[in-house]
Amino acid sequence: MGLENQFSIVISGDLCPTKDTEHHFISGDHEQIFGDCLPFFENADFLVGNLEFVLTDDPKPIKKSGPILYGDTAFVNIFKKAGFDLLSLANNHIKDCGEEGVQSTLKAVAKIGINTFGAARNLIEAKKPFIKEIKGKKIAFLTFAEQEFNTASENEYGANFFDPYEDLDLIAEIKKRVDHLIILYHGGIEYYEYPSPLLQKKCRRFIDKGADLVTCQHSHCIGTIERYQDKTIVYGQGNTLFGYREGNDSWNQGLLLDVQFNENDFKINYKGVQAIKEGGIRLLTEKENQKLLKKIEERSKLVNDSVFIRESWQKFCRKKESLYLPQYLALNRYFIHLNRWTNNKFISVFFLKKYLRSSHNIMRCEAHNEVIQTILKRNSKE
Template identity: 50%
Template structure:
């Protein structure tokens, strides 16, 4: 049995026409044969689905596609829709995604009409092997509630226990985690702790999606963690090597009597103006060397922390002004002047107060409650 896992899939300006006409071979290119030859095909649908888009108020881009586009994914057996864009068009965008997939015979995972529905795992039973699937997303404007459709997030108080109990009912557990910081090729300290804990609770394979770049592949306690699968179908960007690259993940199972063996592999693919293509031999070798170097460095916590600190410093020119609610013009000036405005107007006391509001669990809970309300009055 062979399971193939794609990463983030979203129609964009350069692929929307092909999605609308159902041109699967044009979109998936070289990888289409793997779709046809696999027993189970899984992907992450990273957009709302609606023919009558009514975008919600949020930060960041709004991603959606029409119902017709989903016909292009009819060869997929399972689509995870636990991601940060599934509620971009509100309840209707989530429910239409669920209903459209159901009509096409595609099972969905990680989102539902309520949090109770969104949290339900899936079981695939094939060739006498039971494969478990769970999917989680980080919290943005996407999360379900008891009365609202949306995505499932990783609840640190409950879900590690759920993972542990679910693992007892299956032979192999795959977890798709839509999280991690974008464009960082290593695991942040927090992401590493979460994923390793999921392994300790029974996960055999974890794929972190969302980061839009290929990350580090770590072997931990006999399991595999992919800290960044990269894009699968998310448009082609001329000259952006990181954006255009992705990993196709595969697990092959061999049954021998009452036991079985599993083999994890990956293939490098590249988005082009003519669909997905396999990486060239040279590019594949370079990628393999990159991943080996990252895995080796990831064993050194001090070295990874230095990479994390350096990456966060680069984001500070944007994140700190955003945190303060500055307008775009001031953010642009601050960025181009190497954080000079922040250094000028944001003193130590302001830093300490802001840090305390975010770091302290009690204060952060209050801030989250206040900011989640539409009316501050």
């Protein structure tokens, strides 16, 4: 950036090879994948992203609900060529190939010299922040993923998840050791442009405890931006690299955060990216970017309206009711008696394990749980 006390950190969203980009990953063509984003990346002093797939040459997919994402270990070279310095592994797919997949990912990324955080050999290690000193300033990066089929434990590889009984204190403790704290939160409900009431409450508490910037990933759409306590919360960066879908701008567009630091503070410039049919992404033109930012600005005006946030969430959950209720509520009282009489054989015969996994996932994942709780509360009142 030229001046001694100034530097920049660019934070991308989710990164994953798909059918339209896989051949570029195989050939190692990072220029086709990232296109005119590369000079933008190169201009940053530090480049961060979320690696949303497992790196493995011997995939052993686990049984779970939802898609399973993995690619060859050689695919990581694309991110090295693109200039990534740090990759978050705290997401809902890092354990799609079990503990072995987490191990192979950690080894592959370490081998080429990219730093990782957010997943490790146990939960204690996964909770450790990554701290980088840039031009005399200490910057801490901390990341959390919501709980699905991905979590670490005391003696098991996996991703870090947010534990409110411990991690709010952890945030405060980390902030005492650094100049700035950035939190990447891999959570929130997919395809929803506003924060749910719980997500907003959680991210605001991150700020209260010491975070200077909170950015949410995972939602596959660009959300809203809130200024809270003079700090910034981004409720959804959208996809950075996750494939092209015809006619779906919500999926195809993502937001890069260009965090420009000076002596005492920082400002954020937002730069949009667009997935292309040929496989890869490009930067939005200045005109396109201004149009996108105007839409985000208009949408974000409502983020401090608690009535709107609550009613918008209720409306969204009503649309999801036909999807969630069948997965979560499989039995009425007659079926319950029949299942007890058959010593659980009714469940074993008529409800496949995948349905039980879906129910389990809805119960434990914070975002899914908030949806089903909202739906059940409304139905019980009616």
